[in-house]
Every structure is written in C-alpha cells, then in structure tokens.
Amino acid sequence: xxxxxxxxxxxxxxxxxxxxxxxxxxxxxxxxxxxxxxxxxxxxxxxxxxxxxxxxxxxxxxxxxxxxxxxxxxxxxxxxxxxxxxxxxxxxxxxxxxxxxxxxxxxxxxxxxxxxxxxxxxxxxxxxxxxxxxxxxxxxxxxxxxxxxxxxxxxxxxxxxxxxxxxxxxxxxxxxxxxxxxxxxxxxxxxxxxxxxxxxxxxxxxxxxxxxxxxxxxxxxxxxxxxxxxxxxxxxxxxxxxxxxxxxxxxxxxxxxxxxxxxxxxxxxxxxxxxxxxxxxxxxxxxxxxxxxxxxxxxxxxxxxxxxxxxxxxxxxxxxxxxxxxxxxxxxxxxxxxxxxxxxxxxxxxxxxxxxxxxxxxxxxxxxxxxxxxxxxxxxxxxxxxxxxxxxxxxxxxxxxxxxxxxxxxx
Ligand SMILES: *Cc1c(COP(=O)(O)O)cnc(C)c1O
Numbered sequence: 510x511x512x513x514x515x516x517x518x519x520x521x522x523x524x525x526x527x528x529x530x531x532x533x534x535x536x537x538x539x540x541x542x543x544x545x546x547x548x549x550x551x552x553x554x555x556x557x558x559x560x561x562x563x564x565x566x567x568x569x570x571x572x573x574x575x576x577x578x579x580x581x582x583x584x585x586x587x588x589x590x591x592x593x594x595x596x597x598x599x600x601x602x603x604x605x606x607x608x609x610x611x612x613x614x615x616x617x618x619x620x621x622x623x624x625x626x627x628x629x630x631x632x633x634x635x636x637x638x639x640x641x642x643x644x645x646x647x648x649x650x651x652x653x654x655x656x657x658x659x660x661x662x663x664x665x666x667x668x669x670x671x672x673x674x675x676x677x678x679x680x681x682x683x684x685x686x687x688x689x690x691x692x693x694x695x696x697x698x699x700x701x702x703x704x705x706x707x708x709x710x711x712x713x714x715x716x717x718x719x720x721x722x723x724x725x726x727x728x729x730x731x732x733x734x735x736x737x738x739x740x741x742x743x744x745x746x747x748x749x750x751x752x753x754x755x756x757x758x759x760x761x762x763x764x765x766x767x768x769x770x771x772x773x774x775x776x777x778x779x780x781x782x783x784x785x786x787x788x789x790x791x792x793x794x795x796x797x798x799x800x801x802x803x804x805x806x807x808x809x810x811x812x813x814x815x816x817x818x819x820x821x822x823x824x825x826x827x828x829x830x831x832x833x834x835x836x837x838x839x840x841x842x843x844x845x846x847x848x849x850x851x852x853x854x855x856x857x858x859x860x861x862x863x864x865x866x867x868x869x870x871x872x873x874x875x876x877x878x879x880x881x882x883x884x885x886x887x888x889x890x891x892x893x894x895x896x897x898x899x900x901x902x903x904x905x906x907x908x909x910x911x912x913x914x915x916x917x918x919x920x
Pocket of ligand 1 (some may be wrong): 630656658707740741768
C-alpha cells in the first residue's frame with residue numbers, strides 16, 4: 510500500500526465500495542478540495558455545493574477565519590477533557606446562551622449526541638420537577654421527524670427504514686402528525702415531559718408546518734408544563750433567514766438543540782442550550798463526553814458563530830432565498846393566479862431562506878445526476894424532493910445561474 514500513489518476517481522470509488530460500509534448512496538463525485546460555495550473533484554471540475562453537508566457549511570467551505578481559529582487553537586491545546594477547565598469553554602457557553610436567550614449550555618460533539626442529551630434532560634426534569642415516576646416519562650415527537658441515528662433516537666422515528674432490525678428500541682416516545690395542533694393536544698398526558706420538534710422538517714423533504722403552528726404548540730405546551738425542545742441542528746444558525754427558525758414565530762423554546770453549522774463544517778460541535786431549571790438536572794457524574802466542550806471545538810465554534818454574525822449570513826439567506834424561490838416560480842403550475850403551465854414533473858416548490866425543496870412526482874435522483882453533469886451538487890431527500898441549501902455565502906449571480914440551470918433541467 511503506497512499512500513503516495515495518486516488514485517483516479519474510479520479507483521477510489523472501487524476501493525470505497527469494497528472496504529467501506531454501504532450506509533449511504535452518494536452521487537458518484539469524489540471531492541478533493543472545496544472553497545466557499547464550490548467543491549472540486551479530482552479532475553479539477555467545480556460544482557456549486559447545494560447541500561452544504563446538510564447545512565453544516567453555512568459559512569462556506571474552508572472559511573479562512575474558522576480554519577485560522579482551528580490552526581491557532583490546535584497549536585495551543587486541543588483536549589483537556591472536562592476533568593479540568595479550559596480557557597475556551599466558558600466563552601463558548603456564554604456566547605451560545607446570549608445568542609439563544611437561554612440560560613445554560615452543555616456542549617457535545619455530534620447532533621445525535623445533543624439530541625440524546627436533551628432527551629435525558631427532559632426525562633430527568635420530568636422526574637425531578639414534575640414527579641413523573643422514573644421510567645414512565647413520555648416525549649412527543651412528530652411523524653416524519655429526523656433527530657439522528659442512535660438507538661434511542663431512531664426509536665422516536667416514524668420511518669421504518671431507520672428502524673428495521675435494530676430493535677429492541679427505546680420506549681417512551683409518542684408520535685403525532687406534524688403540524689396538527691389537535692393531535693398534539695390530545696397526546697399530552699400527565700406523563701408528558703417534552704415535545705421535541707423541528708421547526709421545518711428537513712430530511713422529510715423540507716416540510717413546513719402551517720403558519721402559527723409552532724407558536725400555538727409552544728403555548729399549548731406551556732399551559733401543560735411540557736418542555737418545548739427545538740431541534741434546530743439543520744434549520745438554525747442563519748439557514749432559514751433568521752438565526753433560528755423558531756424566531757419566525759417569535760418562539761423561544763425551553764431547549765435549543767444545535768449542531769452542524771455551529772462549527773462551520775470544520776470540526777464536530779453540538780450543544781444543548783436550555784432553561785436553568787432544565788439543565789440543572791445534570792449534576793456531576795450524571796452525563797458527560799470526553800470530547801464534549803474541548804477547547805479546539807469551542808474555539809472553532811466561537812469563530813463560526815462570529816462569521817455568521819459579522820457577514821450577516823441570516824439576512825443574506827433571507828434575501829437570496831426569496832430571490833431563488835421567485836426565480837423558481839416558473840416551475841409551479843398556475844402560480845400567482847396565472848394559467849402558467851409549470852414544469853410537468855414539479856408538484857411544489859417551498860422553503861424559507863436558502864432552505865428550499867422542489868417536490869417532484871417522480872424520483873429526484875435522476876435530476877440530481879443531471880444537475881451534477883451541469884456542475885451543481887444536490888441530494889434528493891426522501892426520494893421525491895430536491896433540497897437546495899447552498900452555503901449562505903453564495904452570491905446573487907450564482908443564485909441566478911443555479912435557478913437557470915434548474916429551470917433548464919426541469920422545465
Ligand atoms: C443532522 C441532524 C441531526 C443529527 O446530527 P448528526 O451530527 O448527524 O448526529 C439531528 N437533527 C437534525 C434536524 C439534523 O438535521
């Protein structure tokens with residue numbers, strides 16, 4: 510084995526096929542370099558990245574300020590474990606608390622770990638504060654949810670493909686239809702400790718609940734002393750045109766779960782931010798993570814948050830997202846009261862900020878492959894939806910080019 514031998518794309522695909530587990534179905538492009546909105550394959554062809562690693566790269570690939578923070582901190586100290594303090598964690602916790610309007614912050618690494626942490630917090634809070642007997646707490650989740658891949662989290666999923674053969678699963682989840690207030694209301698019992706919800710369901714196909722749903726659900730939960738836990742791992746940090754998608758309905762949840770763009774795609778960092786009475790359930794020894802809150806991740810995340818603020822990426826997402834949605838309107842049948850024909854295969858175009866879904870009446874994969882040929886990387890989500898979520902640093906000319914290419918492929 511000679512690491513210096515340069516492999517062709519075909520060779521690398523074959524090696525991965527042979528030696529890697531097949532838990533994804535990637536497009537056949539081998540990325541070897543990326544900058545801003547653009548990724549480059551081994552032959553130097555460039556593609557507009559319209560997935561942004563599932564919105565982890567909102568700040569653009571290899572953002573110089575985030576990479577500089579990584580390098581600078583890596584030379585100082587990368588990992589202390591929480592057995593000792595480090596000089597980055599306090600500043601990071603304070604920054605996230607101020608940003609979210611919540612009291613206490615607990616850093617983890619991946620999104621799934623943060624969701625797990627929130628589930629544990631909610632259950633213990635239910636036990637300690639609401640006297641729900643241990644082992645009986647219920648968390649309400651929505652059909653179509655995506656909260657990650659651990660055994661407990663998939664237990665909350667309504668998707669059979671996430672669960673088949675992975676049992677025994679974790680009890681204590683009650684699934685209600687997304688966007689249905691009456692169903693939520695009917696599902697709340699004295700054992701309900703929390704409602705775990707995505708403000709927009711991304712993996713389900715950019716599914717948006719009816720206007721007012723989130724605010725009404727939050728107020729319903731407040732009435733019953735049920736925690737609202739917003740999973741904004743994908744919708745947060747500027748993606749929908751605000752810092753958090755909950756802001757569109759002026760909701761401050763009791764718990765925010767964040768990840769992905771929290772570190773700008775440079776290093777895994779996630780957090781649970783919550784009300785003091787919720788986060789206080791964690792006492793020394795009750796929860797932890799070796800890498801959680803490490804100084805390298807904290808320094809990277811502080812830089813990543815600063816970039817979103819300094820470059821006004823949420824505003825940019827709002828403006829360019831509105832533009833992109835407008836430019837894609839010709840795909841929609843009879844929009845704006847016109848007799849417009851629309852594109853034959855397009856069912857709907859929807860989104861908020863630079864988080865846009867194009868729903869087709871047929872599998873989206875072949876369209877993604879056609880777009881790839883034209884230098885655009887998108888990924889189908891749940892078979893029929895093309896997700897458009899470029900880095901928020903994209904410029905207007907590239908948005909216009911993207912729209913024109915999509916119209917030409919689908920029109
Ligand atoms: C990606 C994602 C997760 C899981 O994050 P990982 O870092 O992949 O574990 C959880 N919830 C939502 C909404 C996500 O988009």
